[in-house]
Amino acid sequence: MDKSTCEPCSRLGKTCLAFQWCMSCLDLLCSECCNYHKALTATKDHILIPSVKYKALLPYMPSMKCTNHPGKELEYFCSEHDCSCCILCKRNEHIGCQRIEKIEENVAEISLQDEFINLKIKTKRDIKVLNILSSSTDENLSKLNEDKESLYEQMKTTRQEVIKALEVFETNIKSDIEGQFYKESEELRKRKDTYLQKLSDLENFQHMLHTIVDINMKCNTSLFLLYEKSKQQIKQDQSVVESFISSYKNIVTECEVGSEIDNETLCVRMVKKISFHKDESPRLNLHSPEFEEEESETNASSTVEEEEIISGNESNNVNKDNTVSLPTTEKVKRQLKRKFMYKSNFALNPMDTKSPSVRLINVLSKNIVVVGESSEKRLIFYNKNGSKEGEYCLKFPPNSIASNGSMLAVSAYKAVVLIDGKTFKLIYLHYMGDNCYGIAWIKNKLIVNCEKKGLTLMDQYGVVSKTFNMFKDIVGIFQLCVVGDECIAVAGRELHEVLYLNIKTSVVKSVPVPGYCLMRFLTPFSNDSVILSICGENKIYKINFALGECELCDTSDTLHKPMGLDFDKNSNEIYLINSNGRYVNVYSIE
Known part of the structure; x- marks a missing residue:
């Protein structure tokens, strides 16, 4: 029912707007019903x-x-239980109560107005108290915000103090x-002086x-007399230099600057550690190209045939590094068993070689x-007549190249690149996570x-076995380079011997190379030998691992101090890049 309409009229089916409410009848009344309400004897005393x-x-x-009992109205009030109840509740639940009486009788005895x-x-x-509590809470919140801002300001100040302390x-x-x-640098400067x-x-003496x-x-x-005095002087100088070498020690630092933070107390402690010690066994590079070139000049008066091979243990006993030393001959073979016969050459296109850095072939x-250049990010393909067939651009300059007839493998920076030998297009790219240098095919694997x-x-898919x-x-x-079906040969600038590794048994053999030769490149020659070029010299060696021999093949000036080289077994020809990186010379081997 809509509480804004007159309830007696609503019961008669009429709709009238209510203006008054009878507190006794609990009905909303319109103006007309209000008049009747005040006129009737039964309702004239009702309060509206x-x-x-x-x-x-x-x-x-x-x-x-x-x-x-929803069907019953509340008629009684029990003072003992302080609750209202109907007639049924009085009979059932308050039958023993002494202080229970009708609400009408109770109302007549008290003044409800005074009670209200x-x-x-x-x-x-209570309202006043709640207003005070609310106001006090607002003041507390405001004080908390002020304290928070104050802490932020303190943090800024503290930060400035910490920065200043740092x-x-x-x-x-x-x-x-x-x-x-x-202090330590001064010691080094005095040593250098x-x-x-x-x-x-x-x-001056020189x-x-x-x-x-x-x-x-x-x-x-x-x-x-001058000669004799010079000999004595050289001996003294050599003794002094040797003493310099034996007494040479690098100064090594152990330094640390940091902080330690206690997570519980939030205390910060700054830590420093500065100490120096002398390395008793520093590495001195006494085999640099310049040094070795001077050594070769010193020994220029002796013939190539008289160069001694670095002596090794003549037994094949395996040492602790699983390395087998092959029995070596005392001298390089005196007879030149292999002779390089010059056949032809072709020039590398100047437009393709911006610098004399072509080293790989x-x-x-x-x-x-x-061919590949050590400073250019590309490979260039030529036919054997010297005409350019194509090129492939790399992200980094190549370090080494190898082919299995149909596919070309290239090591460049930290990756291995596989290129189709016919289309010169990329097949696979494998990232190795380390600088890659030498590379070779052995059967179907790299x-x-x-x-x-x-x-x-x-394998070619990058799966490491x-x-x-x-x-x-x-x-x-x-x-x-590969040697046979199960072995590879290893050579390098800092390695004054050629190593021979069996990848199946993991056994390593070695063949020393004469003097201070700076090896550069090598190529397979037979199932048990390789051909090796020497940096900056007209020397080509054949290394025979079965016999443990290092055989000098050719010292002809026509070699033009070769760098990169590769042997073509099909034509029995060797292809050499000369030292200026501009020509490819072709030789047959007799």
Whole structure:
């Protein structure tokens, strides 16, 4: 029922707007019903209130019906239980109560108006208290926000103080570092001054010797005495240099600057550690190209045939590194068993070779030769007549190339690139995670030399089947070539011997190379031998692993100090790139 309409009229089927509410009848009344209500004897004493006030009371007005017996109205009030009840509740649940009486009789005895005034006073007090509590809470929230902002300001201040403290710490540390490093550096500078002074004396002495050699004086007593004095001087100088070498020690630092933070107390402690010690066994590179070239000049008076092979253990006993030393001959073979006969050459297109850095060459097929430059990110394909057939662009310059007839494998930076030998297009690209250098095909698999990881055997899809990182001697920058079906040969600038590794048994053999030869490139020659080029010299060696021999093949000037080389078994020809990187020379081998 709509509470805004007159309820008696609604029961008669009429709709009238209500203006009053009878507190006794609990009905909303229209103006006409209000008049009848005031005129009738039974209702004339009923209290009527405006409907607006009734709406304010409505939410708080209790129901007149008993909750336990909905069909009965509340007629009694039990003072013992402080609750209202109907006639049935009185008979069933309050039968023993002494202080139960009708609500009408109870109302007649008390003044409800006064009681409501008392309730109003109590409510007013509670409202006042709640307003005070709300206001106090607002003040508390405001104070909390003020305290939070204050903490933020303190944090900013603290941060500035910490930064200032760190700056002071950094300044002190730098001062300490400068002082200690200056002390150690001063020691090194004094050592260098000693070396430079001796170097100056030796250069002056050498200039004197050059002067005598240029004058070509006839032998006399004065010259003889000078020679004897010079010999003594050289002995003394050599003794001094040897003492320099034996006493040479690198200064190694152990430095650390950091902080330690206690997560529980949030305390920060700055830590510094600066110490120096001398490396008792520093690595001195006494085999650089310049040094070895001077050594070769010193030994120029001896013939090539008299160069001694580095002596080794004549037994085939395996040492602790699983390396077998082959029995070696005392001299390089005196007879030149292999002779290179010059056949032809072709020039590399100047437009294709911007710099004399062509070092790599490989005979890809019967008619195709591929060359690579150490400074250019590409490979160039030529036919054997010298005409360019195509090129392939790489992301990095090539370090080594190898082919199996149909596919070309290239090591470039940290990747292995596989290229189709006919279309010159990419087939696969495998990232190795390490600098790749030597590469070779062995049967249907690739073996790659990684700078740190060593040798890795894998298939063309990049699946690794075996590694050889147990061999410390085969870790670095080396070139590879296949020897037979199960072995590879290893050569490099810093390795003064050629290693021979059986990938099935993991046994390593070695054949020393004469003098201080700087090996560069090698190519398969037979099932048990390879051909090796020597950096900057007109020397080609044949290394026979079965016999443990290092055979000098040719020293002809027509070799033009070869760099890269490859042997074509089909035509019995060897292809060499000369030292200026501009020509490919072709030789037959007799």
